Amino acid sequence: MKKINLAILGLGRIGKIHAENIISLNECNLKIIIDPISDFDNNFTELGVKQSKHFDDLLNESDIDGVIICSPSKYHVSQIKSLSELTKNIFCEKPLGLSIEEILDVRSLVAKKNLNLHIGFNRRYDPDFSELKRCILNDEIGDLHMIKITSRDPAPPPINYIKKSGGIFLDMTIHDFDMVKYLSGSEISELYVKGGCFVDPEIEKAKDVDTAIINMSLKNGVLATINNSRKAVYGYDQRIEVLGSKGVLKVENKHLNKVVKGTGEGFISSNPQNFFIDRYEQSYKKELMNFVQSIRGDLVDHADADDGLHALKAGLDANNSLLNNTPFLV
Ligand SMILES: NC(=O)c1ccc[n+]([C@@H]2O[C@H](COP(=O)([O-])OP(=O)(O)OC[C@H]3O[C@@H](n4cnc5c(N)ncnc54)[C@H](O)[C@@H]3O)[C@@H](O)[C@H]2O)c1
DSSP states (O other): OOOEEEEEEOOSHHHHHHHHHHHHOTTEEEEEEEOSSSOOOHHHHHTTOEEESOHHHHHTOSSOOEEEEOSOGGGHHHHHHHHTTTOSEEEEESOSOSSHHHHHHHHHHHHHHTOEEEEEOGGGGOHHHHHHHHHHHTTTTOSEEEEEEEEEOSSOOOHHHHHHTTOHHHHTHHHHHHHHHHHHSSOEEEEEEEEEOOSOHHHHHTTOOSEEEEEEEETTSOEEEEEEESOOTTOOEEEEEEEETTEEEEEOOOBSOOOEEEETTEEEEOOBOSSHHHHTHHHHHHHHHHHHHHHTTOOOOOOOHHHHHHHHHHHHHHHHHHHHTSOEEO
């Protein structure tokens, strides 16, 4: 079978994860990495991967089967447009774009050029969250009543990243908005946000919040709530609970180890896994395989431009709700 030739745009935190996962797959070849700023990474050079600082070097490559965009969010849409001349298989990290207009543009481009565009909502591929979804579809908890998502980072990213990220709702909560849609099968219809800055005054100066609670109603009548923090001192806190007419489904944190120690002082366990790179390791591998299978022509489930639009709208309206201190229709 012919190897699938892939390229990476942007070799930062997430670009390195995708690059390493591509290299671990026998059926793929990482042909080129483009990053206009970062130094070349010798580990990839030694493995025969070309590296360049110039986007045009990618456009001049022949035989590229797909590209994975891992650049800062503000470049995503313009890069999708340019890459659509090179390949129809494009994987773009979340968020797809930072404005509704630009995502609508991308959606039209996808239809016009029949692009196979995947959005990096990797949590859909987490084995526990997929199982949660399977149980819901299998009617194991009956009619859905409520979805409760806890999503807290262990520490905020550097302030320069925050300033370019589009804010907490587009950078962080966007995964949770997508998870609400993925699990419920329904879009958000209304939301109301409360937020504040408790972690770092620099985040407040950047006109962002680091702590937020988002209450939502969905188009199918289900209620949902997300709580976010940029800093949970005990580690990466990722939990979901879904309540239905016949029962409840829960995904708890994955801990550094499974030992629970009981002594005269009480019971203790280890902290949750450090951050997204560890907690969602499996999901990144599975979403890459899913993209590769779609390049081979298989019909696969994946987040698309409509999902990117839904999550962005929710994120923008969350900002509006916070600023105006009022519920917002999405
Ligand atoms: N799915 C996830 O779990 C997840 C996790 C982290 C980040 N992300 C998303 O991935 C994207 C990158 O985030 P990150 O944390 O890796 O950021 P990062 O700052 O660590 O890396 C971004 C990289 O892109 C490079 N770059 C800058 N301008 C570029 C351009 N014009 N073209 C190509 N590369 C360029 C930078 O030099 C840097 O190496 C963001 O959109 C972010 O929202 C997704």
